[in-house]
Amino acid sequence: MPRTDPHDGQKLSRKSSQKPSRTSSQKSSQESVPESAGIFHRSYLLVTLGACALVFLAAFESLAVTTIMPLVSRELDGASLYALAFAGPLATGVIGMVAAGSWSDRKGPVAPLLAAVGMFVLGLLIAGTAGTMPVLVSGRLVQGLGGGALTVALYVVIARVYPPVLHPKIFAAFSAAWVIPSLVGPFAAGVVAQVAGWQWVFLGVVGLVVPALLLTAPSLRGLHGTPGAAAAAPPAPGSAGGEAAAVETAGGARPPGGPAKLALAALAALAVLGLNLSAEVPGAGGVLAAAAVAVALLAVRPLMPRGTLTARRGLPSVILTRGLASAAFFGAEVYLPYLLVERYAFAPTFAGLTLTGGAIAWAAASAIQGRLGTRLEHRRAVRIGSALVLGAVVLAFVTTVLAWPAAVAIAGWILAGGGMGLMYPRLSVMTLALSTRDTEGFNSSAMSISDSLGGALALAGTGVVFAAFSTATTAAASFAGVFALTAVIGVAAVAVSPRVAVVPAAVRTRE
Incomplete structure (x- = not known):
């Protein structure tokens, strides 16, 4: 389940409020709620708590797994599949x-949400009971299917249950549900792994997901497909809603339909x-890796402006910068706890x-x-x-190569987080600024796909590099190779970032 930002809620609420379409029962229910009511009004309380709890648990699991994976990899002898455990779910x-x-x-x-939670729980159970690394990775793949579907299904539930005036508030609550696990999740996961075993980081969440879903159940009654449902739904990643009307995308090309888009995503x-597994093929690994990257880029091309x-200057560079930034940041982030545990003998609790x-x-x-608003120009x-993210990755690389104190890499990662917090909301805002009403859904979906696939390709690439250097004479070589690759990606993000300038409205649809 990808990270969200408070400003991402703005793009979702804007789309969802354009052509609201709801069932008569929903209308009558909402008309009885005073305009001053908030998301914790008794009419929305259970679904608010349930939805936020699901987001919280998905966020906790994402961060917790990053913390405990070095232990899992060591116990299951799965260093060669370490990156796949992260890239696969993305x-x-x-x-x-x-x-x-x-x-x-x-x-x-309703049905997608139930199926998503079911897949998420099944993935947790498989991973939590795994006795080998391949089985654990299989569980992570199933978990990723459920997590991605959960994000979209929740967005549609929000669009159907809450009036448009409350959308910014519920999406802000989602953002808070991500921040809290970021503060306590890594430390808590380390404690659980040390006291009860890493398996309970997966299994313990299972018992909390089902009650969270049950809280939303009363509000799910009657949320069935309606003729105007697609118009009411926000531009959730991968949603076909709004795409039927958006026959002209940013490049003047017709976006692929639902089945075609699903096939391209699967490809x-x-x-x-395949890129993750290419290192396992002696002799032909390099060729297979190059072919896998080419296929991934060709498959994703129709899903982008x-x-x-x-x-290309404008919207295309906004989408590309988002993917490159995600690739550099997440490609390096998952190896930092691993570095601290393996090279600096940190306990998982403190590495997290x-x-x-x-x-x-x-x-x-x-x-x-x-708070700065327009005083800080978007492109700046x-x-x-992007420069802060690159600087942090370079610090991690230098720390590894020169055996500097771990505090240098840790302090550098604070810079990386600051850089992401600075640019992520602005990239979301710029995506809207460079979109027309008919292309907001397609462009928002493209940004989310760029996010996920950028991180997935980077993690797959770092896995190949890590495995390639694992036979080196020094243990630092594998980590140095990972940070070198992500630094190159960071350089690309810095190079593309000046091209995200907002273009005149008259040519937005032709960028």
Whole structure:
């Protein structure tokens, strides 16, 4: 389940309020609620608590797994599959996003939400009872399918249950549900892993997910597909809602339909998985890796505005910068706790605090840029943010190569979190600024897919590099290779960032 930002809620609420379409029972229910009511009014209390709890648990699981994976890898002798345990769920999550979006448009969000939670729980059970690394990775792949679908299904539930005036508030609550696990999740996961075993980081969440879903059950009654359902739904990642009307995308090309989009997402996910496994093929690994990257890029190209892969100025560069920034940040982040445990003998509890520092910096920088508003120009915010991420990755690389104190890499990651908090909201705002009403859904989906696949490809690439250097004479070589690759990606993000300038409205649809 991808991270969200307070400003991402703005793009979702804006789309969902354009053509509200609800059942008569929902209308009558909402008409009885006073306009001053908030998301914790008795009419919305249970669904608010349930939805936020689901987001909280998905966020906790994402951060917790990053903390405990070094222990898991060591116990299950799974260093060669370490990156796949992270890249795989991101890749299959894109399939879940697309499938749940189309399903919600046709039948309503109830069945997709139930299926998403079921897949998420099944993935947790498989991972928590795994005795080998391949089985654990299989569980993570199933978990990713459920997590991606869960994000989309929840967005559609929100669009159907809450009036548009409350959308910013519920999405702000979702953002808070991500921040809290960022503060306590890594530390708590380390404690659980040391006291009860890493398996309970997976299994313990299972007992909390079902009660969270049950809280939303009363509000799910009657949320079935309606003729106007697609118009009411926000531009959830992978949703086909709004795409039927958006026959002209940013490049003047017709976006693929639901089945075609699902097939392309599946092809891209399979390419990412193939990239992870290419290192296992002696002799032909390099060729297979190159082919997998090419297939992934070809598959994702129709899902993006025209010119994205060539960094065309305006919207395409906004989408590309988002993917490159995610790739550099998340590609390096999952190896920092691993580095601290393996090279500096940190306990998992304290290694996870690195993620907490970055998360706090992310939240603080996001709040600061929100207060600055127009005083901080969008392109400047993106350039500064991408430079901070690159600087943090370079510090991690230098720390590894020169055996500097771990505090240098930890402090650097605070800079990385600040950089992401500074640029992520602005990239969301710029996506809207460079979209027309008919292309908001397609462009928002493209940004989310760029986010997920950028991180997935980077993690797959770092896995190949880590495995390639694992036979080196020094243990630092593998980590140095990982940070070198993510630094190159960070350089690309810095290079593309000046091209995100907002273009005149008259040519927005042709960028």
